[in-house]
Amino acid sequence: MINGANVSEYRFERKFFVTELSRHEVESIVKLNSAVFSEIFYERIVNNIYFDTYNMKNLCDNLEGASDRVKVRIRWYDELIGHIKKPVLELKIKNGLLGKKISVPLKAFNLNADLKIQDIFKSNICLLESDLNGLLGLNPVLINKYSRKYFESRDKKFRITLDFDQHFFQVSKTGNLLLEKYNDAVSVILEIKYNKEFDNEANRITSQFPFRITKSSKYVNGLSKIFQSNF
Numbered sequence: 203m204i205n206g207a208n209v210s211e212y213r214f215e216r217k218f219f220v221t222e223l224s225r226h227e228v229e230s231i232v233k234l235n236s237a238v239f240s241e242i243f244y245e246r247i248v249n250n251i252y253f254d255t256y257n258m259k260n261l262c263d264n265l266e267g268a269s270d271r272v273k274v275r276i277r278w279y280d281e282l283i284g285h286i287k288k289p290v291l292e293l294k295i296k297n298g299l300l301g302k303k304i305s306v307p308l309k310a311f312n313l314n315a316d317l318k319i320q321d322i323f324k325s326n327i328c329l330l331e332s333d334l335n336g337l338l339g340l341n342p343v344l345i346n347k348y349s350r351k352y353f354e355s356r357d358k359k360f361r362i363t364l365d366f367d368q369h370f371f372q373v374s375k376t377g378n379l380l381l382e383k384y385n386d387a388v389s390v391i392l393e394i395k396y397n398k399e400f401d402n403e404a405n406r407i408t409s410q411f412p413f414r415i416t417k418s419s420k421y422v423n424g425l426s427k428i429f430q431s432n433f
Contacts, residue, residue, distance in 0.1 A: 208303075210303045213302070214299055216408065219389060219416040220392060223413075232353055241351065247349055249280075253274040285311075345373060347368075348365045349365070362395075386427065392411070392413075394407065
């Protein structure tokens with residue numbers, strides 16, 4: 203086990219990519235659900251740096267619908283630029299609709315246009331076990347930020363997040379950050395998360411949504427906008 207790492211259990215993660223309704227309309231639909239969802243925590247900004255191999259294996263696995271796939275990112279909250287106090291390295295491991303996450307706290311760093319991401323990994327090398335040292339060979343390919351709201355059902359079995367007001371930043375081939383920015387102020391991504399034993403009950407909740415479950419990835423969507431390609 204990696205020192206200080208948090209490893210979650212596998213759970214269901216179902217996403218809905220909504221473009222026909224506003225964020226406020228989607229939020230109203232969530233609150234009117236018979237599972238009685240109420241807002242928890244506070245709305246905050248989520249920031250991510252996504253990594254991939256030289257031949258973009260993680261992207262290809264996602265596009266090809268591979269059942270087993272991994273996503274690597276560094277995540278932090280609130281301000282995108284400046285002194286990042288609590289960055290976390292996250293490995294999202296997917297098996298079909300089931301997913302789990304390995305989270306490793308990293309040392310604080312200052313994010314600016316001249317920062318090279320590889321320097322973050324090098325400064326945290328003592329925190330990473332030998333099986334994660336291969337991260338040094340990954341390349342930063344995308345930065346994104348978005349606003350997120352959190353909801354929980356009355357029985358506390360189900361959680362929903364709403365992500366909106368997305369911004370995507372291209373990363374240069376030299377690893378420097380924050381090149382041209384692309385915005386998506388229209389789309390809303392609803393994700394419902396729950397433990398495996400509650401899967402039958404989840405259908406009752408999702409059947410009340412006037413939109414369908416989709417294969418949606420902010421990583422893929424961001425690269426699609428940057429390269430102006432419909433992956």
